[in-house]
Amino acid sequence: MDKNNMWKFGTREIVYSAIGAALYGVLNWVFNNLTLPGSTLVSIRPPVAIPIFMGIVFGPVVGFFTGGVGNVIGDLLSGYGFFWAWDVGNGLIGLIAGLSPIMGAMGMKSTQDYVKAAVISVIASLVGIAFPALIADPFILRNIDFNGGLTTEWLPAGITDAINGAIITPILLYAWNAYRGRSGR
Amino acid sequence: MLTTFKFLPGQSFIHRLDPRTKLIVFVLVMIATIVVEDVRVLAALFALTLVYYQFARLPWRATWKAWAVVLFFSIIIIGLINATLFGQAPPYVKTSHPIFSFPTIAIGKFVIHRVVTWEIVFVGLARMLRPLTIMAMILPFTFTTSPYMYGVAFRRMGIPDGVAFALDLSLRYVPTIARDFFITVDAQRARGYELEAKGGGVINMIRRSAPLIVPVTINSIAGGEEVVEAMELRAFGIGPRTWTASENLRFTVADYGTMVFFALILLIIILLDQFTSYGPYWFPAQWFG
Numbered sequence: 001m002d003k004n005n006m007w008k009f010g011t012r013e014i015v016y017s018a019i020g021a022a023l024y025g026v027l028n029w030v031f032n033n034l035t036l037p038g039s040t041l042v043s044i045r046p047p048v049a050i051p052i053f054m055g056i057v058f059g060p061v062v063g064f065f066t067g068g069v070g071n072v073i074g075d076l077l078s079g080y081g082f083f084w085a086w087d088v089g090n091g092l093i094g095l096i097a098g099l100s101p102i103m104g105a106m107g108m109k110s111t112q113d114y115v116k117a118a119v120i121s122v123i124a125s126l127v128g129i130a131f132p133a134l135i136a137d138p139f140i141l142r143n144i145d146f147n148g149g150l151t152t153e154w155l156p157a158g159i160t161d162a163i164n165g166a167i168i169t170p171i172l173l174y175a176w177n178a179y180r181g182r183s184g185r
Numbered sequence: 186m187l188t189t190f191k192f193l194p195g196q197s198f199i200h201r202l203d204p205r206t207k208l209i210v211f212v213l214v215m216i217a218t219i220v221v222e223d224v225r226v227l228a229a230l231f232a233l234t235l236v237y238y239q240f241a242r243l244p245w246r247a248t249w250k251a252w253a254v255v256l257f258f259s260i261i262i263i264g265l266i267n268a269t270l271f272g273q274a275p276p277y278v279k280t281s282h283p284i285f286s287f288p289t290i291a292i293g294k295f296v297i298h299r300v301v302t303w304e305i306v307f308v309g310l311a312r313m314l315r316p317l318t319i320m321a322m323i324l325p326f327t328f329t330t331s332p333y334m335y336g337v338a339f340r341r342m343g344i345p346d347g348v349a350f351a352l353d354l355s356l357r358y359v360p361t362i363a364r365d366f367f368i369t370v371d372a373q374r375a376r377g378y379e380l381e382a383k384g385g386g387v388i389n390m391i392r393r394s395a396p397l398i399v400p401v402t403i404n405s406i407a408g409g410e411e412v413v414e415a416m417e418l419r420a421f422g423i424g425p426r427t428w429t430a431s432e433n434l435r436f437t438v439a440d441y442g443t444m445v446f447f448a449l450i451l452l453i454i455i456l457l458d459q460f461t462s463y464g465p466y467w468f469p470a471q472w473f474g
Binding site (some may be wrong): 009013014015016019023026046047049050053069076142143144147166168171175176183 | 191254270272316350353360366401406408422431
């Protein structure tokens with residue numbers, strides 16, 4: 001991702017935003033419905049790596065759209081309704097990951113870059129989830145206290161997303177680099 | 186597996202409303218829930234939104250899952266955990282009617298003594314009513330509006346062409362990606378992949394999802410290159426896009442009536458909050474002696 005073209009939203013970005021959102025929505029829906037033995041008490045949310053990956057590769061706008069609209073699609077497929085604050089929070093995860101060039105992570109090709117991607121995933125997850133858990137729910141929607149938002153929303157959701165993102169995002173980036181190397185793109 | 190949105194076609198009053206009307210009235214009610222703290226007003230608003238919900242004639246078998254999620258969030262997370270552990274009555278409330286207290290915890294000079302009072306319960310009730318009210322307004326939107334109208338509706342609400350088109354395109358990609366995902370699951374199983382394999386801890390469980398997520402993601406992006414090229418060859422983005430379905434969206438008397446009704450409700454709630462005792466936090470001290 002080029003630092004100068006980070007905020008561009010042309011044809012390429014439109015198509016990848018749409019693909020990212022559909023991917024995130026479908027995978028969220030699938031992983032919400034999959035019952036993995038032994039995981040009944042642990043939330044497994046590997047799809048959170050999709051907005052992070054799309055953000056790092058295609059920029060913050062694509063990352064934001066992927067996270068925000070993808071979360072809406074996942075909820076629509078599951079029949080859960082609409083939780084705008086969490087949709088914005090998921091969008092922010094992708095947007096923050098898309099700011100990786102500003103954080104000094106460009107190229108994403110070496111082992112060191114994959115470690116950087118894991119760190120960016122953790123930062124993006126914790127900051128993104130802070131919006132619904134620590135800002136929207138306690139101060140805008142006022143359905144929870146700040147302390148409650150911190151302990152019952154931010155910590156469980158943020159840490160789960162951070163672990164999932166830190167594991168899956170480098171794997172996705174590795175596969176993406178391999179594909180680009182083979183296809184010449 | 187067939188992947189469809191939970192859209193339920195029908196001819197109810199809510200089905201016939203313009204999608205923009207449903208979004209606007211949802212926003213109006215959401216603002217109304219934020220304005221007040223009074224359980225009485227929030228309960229009345231919730232009752233009103235249930236009437237709106239009834240107009241959509243949604244079958245219980247389609248919506249129970251959404252209600253289960255919001256009821257769990259409202260009752261367990263907000264009502265039981267949040268209100269009892271962290272809830273505080275507003276500082277200007279001078280009464281205190283205890284229900285029970287947690288055992289005192291003392292760590293050196295640091296002492297925690299938590300008493301749950303009826304005053305806190307009324308704070309919790311107000312907080313529980315907000316997500317329930319919002320859910321009663323949004324479910325009729327998601328279940329009575331075809332997802333394929335979202336892009337058009339947002340475009341007509343002034344959102345730029347590119348964003349509206351991306352929204353439209355993402356919904357159209359859903360069946361394709363879902364199909365690709367289940368083909369990948371079958372292909373990986375044929376190679377001996379065990380999705381349901383036990384053990385290995387949380388990290389391994391997450392890592393085991395990679396053989397499903399990676400091929401679907403990379404294949405979808407690879408296919409996207411062709412779509413980008415096809416769109417650019419057709420000069421996409423050079424001029425404004427023509428939205429053929431846009432002609433189907435027209436406000437009717439019912440739309441104007443619904444929007445005016447909910448705008449009036451919001452106005453009344455703001456006036457009640459500003460000029461009467463209906464609106465700020467309310468606690469019926471007389472009920473508890």
